[in-house]
Amino acid sequence: MAQAAIRSIARARPADEAVSASGPAVPGATPMMAQYIEIKAANPDCLLFYRMGDFYELFFEDAEVASRALGIVLTKRGKHAGADIPMCGVPIDRADDYLNRLIALGHRVAVCEQTEDPADAKKRGPKSVVRREVVRLVTPGTITEDRLLDPGRANLLLAIGRRKVAEDAFAYGLAALDISTGRFSLSEVTGADLSGAVARHDPREIVLSEAIHADPALARLWKDVSAPVTPLAQAELEPASAERRIKAQFGVSTLEGFGSFSRAEVAAAGAALLYIERTQIGARPPLSPPAREASGATLSIDAATRANLELTRTLSGERAGSLLDAIDRTVSASGARLLAEHLAGPLMKLKAIARRQEAVAFLFEDHALRRSLRDALARAPDLARALSRLGLGRGGPRDLAAIRDGLDAAALIAARLSEVQALPDGLGRLGKHLAGADTDLVETLRAALADELPLNRRDGNFVRASYHPEIDEARLLGQDSRKVIAALQARYADETGCRTLRIKHNNVLGYYIEVPQAVGESCLKGLMRETFVHRQTMVDAMRFTSVELGELETKISGASDRTLALEGAVFEELATSVLAQTAAIAQVAEALAGLDVAGSHAELAVEQSWARPQVDDSLAFAIEGGRHPVVEAALRRTGEPFIANDCDLSGEGRGRIRLITGPNMGGKSTFLRQNALIAVLAQMGAFVPAARAHIGLVDRLFSRVGAADDLARGQSTFMVEMVETAAILNQASRRSLVILDEIGRGTATFDGLSIAWACLEHLHEVNSCRALFATHFHELTALSQRLARLDNATLRVAEHRGEVVFLHEVVPGVAERSYGLQVARLAGLPAGVIVRAGAILKGLEKAERDRPGRPRIDDLPLFASLAPPPPPEPPAPAEDDALGAMLDAIDPDAMTPREALEALYGLKRERAATR
Incomplete structure (x- = not known):
């Protein structure tokens, strides 16, 4: 393996130094492999797509990595340092497909093209290799090809800078740049809001300084984000150089015309432009001038809330099932x-x-x-x-x-x-x-472009016929040279009067004029003798050429190349007009x-049937007939109706809190989420799924609905729950909307109840925000008598023949019980477990009534076995069951309607007689 040689070359010269055509002096390497090793040394963190003919080849470790990632065959090409050189390759015409897969797996790819004609390389000597250069670095945040991009998703590169605002506090500048569209925006956030801002941008790639990347306080954030994070050397990100890059990009002498930017924003913009310059090898994409997003211009939603509410993707990472998928028309x-x-x-x-x-x-x-x-x-x-x-x-x-x-x-x-x-x-x-x-540009493009267009300009044949006379002529020569030669032959025959004159071609003379020997002299007297030049005399024929025929031959032989060159010039001309x-x-x-x-x-x-919401500066939050847009869409596909519900958290000066109790599967989580989503839709300027809605501006939206272990960071479900709850209690203001579900359920009963109780009081007294608080701790419902802005609500449930029916209707009041056993039965728990749980529940309830306080296990009777009890014996028939005998004698299928009616009256008479 040539890794030692590659590392030594990388230390010996800068990464952006030109690669010589002859290659470096790498002991034991062929000229081609030496060139490869040198180029690879300049791009050690990328897979190198090395152009060889119609393929991009990969060697050494790159080949092994690509072979596994792409599922392509790993082969060998010669030896280096006594070992076989692993190799694999992908055809150029399918390179985009392979690039897409590699980028999706988090790899970076350096595309190395031949920048010299092989014929020119041969002129330098038999051992010279074709000059090659890396023309671009393909990374997740710098893709522009249609086949590599998701049409409906921005492909953002997010750069992050910072400035110190206190002894242990920083403000962070964010530069969001999409080179596939030219979008370029700048903003600044506090350290507490950084994770939420990153989640809002949903970048494909993040670049930042090594100092920011190494900050222990941010280590968790870089682990959480799904996008690859690329640190840049601090020395390259000096404020002065960052400002120079921005000015150079937009050709200005000052940034004042774009607005006022903080040092952190300028640093972030400079980092983004440096990364673009590197990956595009100096090419400058057409970017919009940087637009500064004012602080507080958008509703603040932290990363956990975005995930819980599944705004743009579900918890599994899919677009299908998200709010975005449900509302996208x-x-x-x-x-x-x-x-x-x-x-x-x-x-x-x-x-x-x-x-x-x-x-x-x-x-x-x-x-x-x-x-x-x-x-x-x-x-x-x-x-x-x-x-x-x-x-x-x-x-x-x-x-x-x-x-x-x-x-x-x-x-x-x-x-x-x-x-x-x-x-x-x-x-x-x-x-x-x-x-x-x-409109003039449109007309020019319409006149210039053919109806059927190739994907690449190198394929040619995209300029419309009659738009460019030279292209038409070149095409005619290239596509139908026989007709051109025949037309010239006919003209020469007519001018000379020699009807046996022919224009022919061979590999020695090329195109030539041939006439029979007998008439050659007589046909070529006078003016034509000055036009024709004698080439060869045969036994029975004479051969000539002419300046016109020589020029035509040159045009025919280079017609294809000339056509491509002319079309390329037209393309550049049109592209320049567009870019202007x-x-x-x-x-x-x-x-x-x-x-x-x-x-x-x-x-x-x-x-x-959505309605326009009223959005104002109050603390109102009144929803009539609200629905969950995603759940309703799913139910509509099955033909089931969605039960709409009202929600009123409006307050004067301080928001109200609604405490919701009810069974699992009753619809508490759906009700919580739908109201948060209605607030999001209202403030993005859309209509909302409700009959009516009045919403006072929400400055921050918090959601803690459900939780999961975070084993990678050593955090349990309860720890994750507490971290998210702490963020809410520490940041929510009176303008915020908070939805909380089952706070405190991840620990012991009394611990959890105490935490939920204290959180509810804190929301009411300190945060003073609008909140929905769902719980199974029925003890909390008593707080409505002490907390003035707390209301109780529950999900209606009906029981029919021992079965529970969830009505999904939110009504004022308190749930009578949790219906946990009924839900467990619906989930398919064994019958013995359900029976045993029912017995334990009765024992616990009795112990609580007899001795208030926490019941002990030894206070409860212990079943000898968890096996389901034997089925009850059927009741013995009564000795004199006249009614049963009458029923046994009836054959409904053999009775007429009148006989059935008489039998029914007879049964009623017998029943009355036996009472």
Whole structure:
């Protein structure tokens, strides 16, 4: 294995130094392998895709890793240092599929291409190898290819910087950058809010300084995040260099035009741009100017609450079953991404919420406008990602077509909106942004691009016929050279008067003119003697050439290459025209996405009968007929109805708390979650699943519903529960909404009851927030007599013939009992266990009545066995059972309706006589 050689080369020179064509002096290595080792040394933390012909090859440990990860065959190629060299490879035309799998597994890949023609390499000597260079590093946060991206999910790279604000406290700057769309935003949060901010952005990759990565206080956060974390050297992230990078990226001399940024935000932005510069090998993606998110602009939701509420993904990591999946009615990829962004960061500004609601309400009412807009949006390609690929030099003809079709759709939508009277402000702004599309650019692209387009520009044949005369000529030469030669032959025959003149071709002379020997001299007198040049005299023929034929031969032999070169020039010209309007096209893309989200909300509201909520600056929280959007959608697929419930936590100056008791499976958790989700939907500007809703702004949303062991950190279920509860009690304000389920159930009964009791009092007296508190500790219901803003509620249950029926209806009051045995029976516990549990329960209840306090085990009778008791003996028949005898004598199938009625009257008479 050549790892020692690779390490020595890595120490000997910087990673970005050019790789020589002859390769370094690696003892025992072939020139090609020496080149590979040198390039690998410059990229030790990446799998190296090394271009060899039509394959990307991997060697040594990279080959072993890729072989296992991709399930491809591991082979050998020669020897190095006395050992076989492991090798595997992937075909270039399928490289994206393999890259996608490697990136999904957390690997980074360096793509090494041939940057020299093999013919030029041979001129330097027989042992020279083709020059190769790493043209990009493929990492999870820097992907731009459509086939590697999730259309409906942003592909964010999140960079983190920090500044000290106190002796032991830092403020953290976040730079969220998506090079696939150009999105670039900056924000600053406190240390306590860092994990929640990271969860909100849901990045694909995180970069930060080595100092931040090594901070023990943040070690748990880096373990929790699912995205790979890449530390950068502290020396490369100096504030002055960070500011220079931002200025260079946007070609400005000062950052004041973008707004006021903190040192932590500038540091984060500099780290993000440094990482982009490295991974793109100097290429600069077309980024939007950095937009600063004001502190407190969005509803704060911590990571645990996001997971518990399953906003964008379920606890198992799937999109299906999440709130995002249930509400998504978008028809475009950009709209789907914006919807996810809105859901991740509900608003805190009433004007912005109202602007979104007005747009949704207008489309909700105008069915024809909504349908026409959604039809047009469904035909609009992903402008933002096509523009980014063109900016990075990775675009293809289909990206140009996407720009054409997207701008065309934008113009049609803008025209449609201009016909509508009294548009709300939100829709009006979007319409103005769409109207900025350049119609001249659309017409140029329409005239230049063919109907059927290849994926890559190197495939050629994407320029429309008649757009470029030289391309048409080159294609004609390349595709139908026989017709061109025949036309020239006919002209020469006509001009010379020699009807036997032929233009022929062989491998020695190439194209030549041939006439019979007998007529050669007579045909080639005068002017044609000056045009034709004698080449060869045969026994029965003479051969000539001409300047025109020589030029034509040159054109024919290089027609294919010339066609590709000309089409490449046209592509560059069109791409330059597109990139000259980057800002305007990006604005159009944002407007299309905004319209799609508004239309999605309106479509969902019509489809599901959702209502526009009233959102204001009060402490109201009044929901009438509220439903859980995800559960309701699941029930609708099975044809079952969802039981709607009201919830009122409104208060004057301080919020109310509702204490909810009731059986498991009664619907407590669903009720808790649905009210939290209604608050999220309301503040993101959507309609909500309720008959009516009045919600005062919620500044923080907390949820502790369910828990699980965290064995990796050595934390039990109860410890996880207490950590999450502590975060709530320490951070909730009177504007917060808190939902808590079964606090204290993870420990001994009296310990848990005491903790739940104290938490409830703290929420009431200290936090003063709006809260839903579900519990099985019925003792807590007595607190409603002492805590003025505490109400009791329960889930209605009915019993029928010994079976429990859950009605899922929330009503005022207290649950009579927990119905735990009934739920256990429904779960399939053995009958003997159910019977035994019932006996123990009766004993415990009797002991509690006889001697208040905690019953002891030895106070209870002990069953000798847990085996189910024998079935009861059937009762012996009565000696004189006249009624039974009459029933035995009846054959219902053989009776007429009249006979059946007479028999029934007879049974009633007999019954009356025996009483």
